[in-house]
Amino acid sequence: MSEYILVAVAWPYASGPRHLGHVAGFGVPADIFARYQRMKGNRVLMISGTDEHGTPVTLAADKEGITPKQLVDRYNEVIGNDLYQLGLSYDLFTRTTTRNHYAVTQDLFKTLYERGYIIVQTTLGAFSASTGQALPDRYIEGTCPICGYSEARGDQCDNCGSQLDPTDLINPRSKVDGQPPVFRDSEHFFLDLPAFAAQLQAWLVQQEHWRPNVRSFSLNMLADLKARAITRDLEWGIPIPLPEYADRNDKKIYVWFDAVIGYLSASIEWAHNQGTPDAWREWWQNPSARHVYFMGKDNIVFHSIIWPSMLLGYGNGGTFGGGQGEPLHLPTNIVSSEFLTMEGKKFSSSRGIVIYVRDFLSRYDPDPLRYFLTIAGPENQDTDFTWAEFVRRNNEELVATWGNLVNRTLTNVYRNFGCVPQPGRLSDVDQGVLDEIAHGFTTVGELIDAARFQAAIKETMRLASLVNNYLSEQEPWRVIKTDRERAATILYVALRCVDNLKLMFTPFLPFSSQQLHAMLGYSGFIAGPLEFREYTESDGSTHRVLTGAYATWVGRWEPTDLPVGQALLQPAPLFKKLDESVVAEELARLEQA
RNA sequence: GCCGGGGUAGCUCAGCGGUUAGAGCGAUUGAUUCAUAAUCAAUAGGUCACGAGUUCAAAUCUCGUCCCCGGUACCA
Numbered sequence: 001m002s003e004y005i006l007v008a009v010a011w012p013y014a015s016g017p018r019h020l021g022h023v024a025g026f027g028v029p030a031d032i033f034a035r036y037q038r039m040k041g042n043r044v045l046m047i048s049g050t051d052e053h054g055t056p057v058t059l060a061a062d063k064e065g066i067t068p069k070q071l072v073d074r075y076n077e078v079i080g081n082d083l084y085q086l087g088l089s090y091d092l093f094t095r096t097t098t099r100n101h102y103a104v105t106q107d108l109f110k111t112l113y114e115r116g117y118i119i120v121q122t123t124l125g126a127f128s129a130s131t132g133q134a135l136p137d138r139y140i141e142g143t144c145p146i147c148g149y150s151e152a153r154g155d156q157c158d159n160c161g162s163q164l165d166p167t168d169l170i171n172p173r174s175k176v177d178g179q180p181p182v183f184r185d186s187e188h189f190f191l192d193l194p195a196f197a198a199q200l201q202a203w204l205v206q207q208e209h210w211r212p213n214v215r216s217f218s219l220n221m222l223a224d225l226k227a228r229a230i231t232r233d234l235e236w237g238i239p240i241p242l243p244e245y246a247d248r249n250d251k252k253i254y255v256w257f258d259a260v261i262g263y264l265s266a267s268i269e270w271a272h273n274q275g276t277p278d279a280w281r282e283w284w285q286n287p288s289a290r291h292v293y294f295m296g297k298d299n300i301v302f303h304s305i306i307w308p309s310m311l312l313g314y315g316n317g318g319t320f321g322g323g324q325g326e327p328l329h330l331p332t333n334i335v336s337s338e339f340l341t342m343e344g345k346k347f348s349s350s351r352g353i354v355i356y357v358r359d360f361l362s363r364y365d366p367d368p369l370r371y372f373l374t375i376a377g378p379e380n381q382d383t384d385f386t387w388a389e390f391v392r393r394n395n396e397e398l399v400a401t402w403g404n405l406v407n408r409t410l411t412n413v414y415r416n417f418g419c420v421p422q423p424g425r426l427s428d429v430d431q432g433v434l435d436e437i438a439h440g441f442t443t444v445g446e447l448i449d450a451a452r453f454q455a456a457i458k459e460t461m462r463l464a465s466l467v468n469n470y471l472s473e474q475e476p477w478r479v480i481k482t483d484r485e486r487a488a489t490i491l492y493v494a495l496r497c498v499d500n501l502k503l504m505f506t507p508f509l510p511f512s513s514q515q516l517h518a519m520l521g522y523s524g525f526i527a528g529p530l531e532f533r534e535y536t537e538s539d540g541s542t543h544r545v546l547t548g549a550y551a552t553w554v555g556r557w558e559p560t561d562l563p564v565g566q567a568l569l570q571p572a573p574l575f576k577k578l579d580e581s582v583v584a585e586e587l588a589r590l591e592q593a
Numbered sequence: 594g595c596c597g598g599g600g601u602a603g604c605u606c607a608g609c610g611g612u613u614a615g616a617g618c619g620a621u622u623g624a625u626u627c628a629u630a631a632u633c634a635a636u637a638g639g640u641c642a643c644g645a646g647u648u649c650a651a652a653u654c655u656c657g658u659c660c661c662c663g664g665u666a667c668c669a
Contacts, residue, residue: 408628477627
């Protein structure tokens with residue numbers, strides 16, 4: 001019985017290229033989960049896109065003297081390429097500047113507004129004296145009234161940690177042009193979060209399967225819930241869908257309000273692109289579907305409080321819901337990761353403590369990166385990326401344990417038989433190792449399903465060691481000198497194990513598993529490939545999306561019947577051993593940046 | 594400040610009330626040589642941040658202290 005599973009992946013922000021920390025937090029874990037579920041035969045819809053509105057985009061564009069749209073076009077392409085090269089198997093990776101996304105966002109806004117969940121309040125805002133541009137709190141700096149630190153931000157002082165208001169600062173100035181800001185009243189729309197407090201509470205207490213930090217953090221927030229502004233004084237954003245704002249260019253929907261709606265709008269776009277415009281309902285209006293969200297810990301509140309409130313308020317209503325069927329589905333699980341640091345420090349583009357995904361992949365293969373981010377990534381606590389550790393994990397774990405097992409097995413078989421050998425009678429030891437590997441489909445599968453990816457890949461590696469152990473004990477290279485049939489049996493068993501491990505490694509290491517699949521003499525795509533497609537919307541605008549024909553995958557999450565006699569291809573190493581000098585080279589590169 | 598998470602072997606991390614606290618790597622010793630000098634086995638290595646408490650039993654629960662990370666509602 002196949003399940004409907006929505007894999008909702010956090011939307012990378014299109015203000016610049018993304019670094020390793022970003023993909024460690026949401027991309028790789030989500031892809032492992034999605035690939036496993038597809039191999040298992042479930043109906044997976046994995047969606048996301050670039051998040052393209054908001055102040056940082058406009059400021060970055062101003063700095064370069066280009067329009068926000070030009071800037072996000074560039075980074076949508078860069079980020080899309082990164083994700084493609086990493087093999088993240090989105091059913092749809094789109095963007096928030098599509099006509100479809102605007103329409104869905106406006107539908108939610110309008111529906112929530114009509115139902116009284118959006119209210120108007122006046123707040124004091126800061127504006128640039130020269131350009132009139134609104135300045136978010138953190139774009140204002142000045143002297144901290146508490147500790148006297150001269151570079152305190154409008155929201156917080158980094159020196160003493162005090163929470164501040166921009167109006168508290170002594171000698172406030174804009175971080176953009178250094179001029180003192182002008183403060184004036186501004187009318188904004190607020191999402192009435194307290195209206196959902198009771199429903200959220202009832203829902204959250206039931207979510208005992210969530211990682212504890214997500215649940216307790218969210219429950220805690222409920223105690224002191226306030227209405228939250230969902231519009232900004234900004235030109236760049238989705239227009240407020242009310243008649244009196246139709247011609248106004250100074251106030252737009254807040255970027256986070258539209259970003260979370262992306263999960264729904266991307267599902268709707270996917271269905272439309274497939275030519276089955278209502279297919280999104282099979283995930284969103286299906287109470288037995290599972291919705292699993294992946295993100296970094298800084299995004300929790302938007303997914304556990306704000307987005308659920310919006311879904312509760314919308315129900316099945318509005319233009320897209322059509323007032324029919326079940327209310328839209330709330331998150332089933334919110335898988336939040338901790339943070340990856342870089343050589344002991346926080347990632348920081350401005351200070352050059354960063355490795356961009358594209359730079360990394362220009363020099364190294366995607367699977368070693370996916371391996372590192374899974375086995376040593378920030379799943380349960382902050383973890384550190386160091387080049388020394390990356391090289392070590394690559395050489396001494398990935399190459400030595402799994403790569404070597406594949407290479408020694410295939411080389412032995414290829415040289416002596418050329419094809420999958422006919423086994424003789426299996427001994428208890430033979431059957432024992434086959435059974436243990438086959439059992440991995442259960443243990444590894446359960447770990448992945450529970451979002452315990454680190455434990456899952458460790459278990460898979462342990463199984464690979466087991467087969468190395470089996471070969472060491474059985475010594476087929478010695479046996480073959482005296483007993484060819486026994487050697488054939490041993491190698492057949494090892495090859496069956498490798499074939500099954502190949503499948504178990506596929507969610508983690510899709511590229512090398514595909515290579516191995518071919519070397520074992522199989523055809524077809526075990527789990528791939530990804531592709532870009534161009535779509536044109538009704539207004540004639542086009543955009544590129546990342547997608548793939550995943551239904552054609554031949555990889556199944558179950559033991560294989562490796563056909564006796566199947567011809568193998570000439571084996572070649574799956575992974576490259578990295579020279580120790582890589583560490584010094586990369587550290588020097590960081591120094592220069 | 595407040596809220597949440599974390600501090601465990603040389604390193605990177607699991608474990609989160611129950612036999613003598615685990616893994617991988619590193620170290621030492623031995624075996625092996627089919628394989629990318631890749632493998633396999635054994636040994637050594639820890640007052641589980643610190644202090645107090647609850648309990649028959651604490652790395653695990655409670656309280657306090659110190660340090661690191663995130664959030665703190667106008668960064669996303």
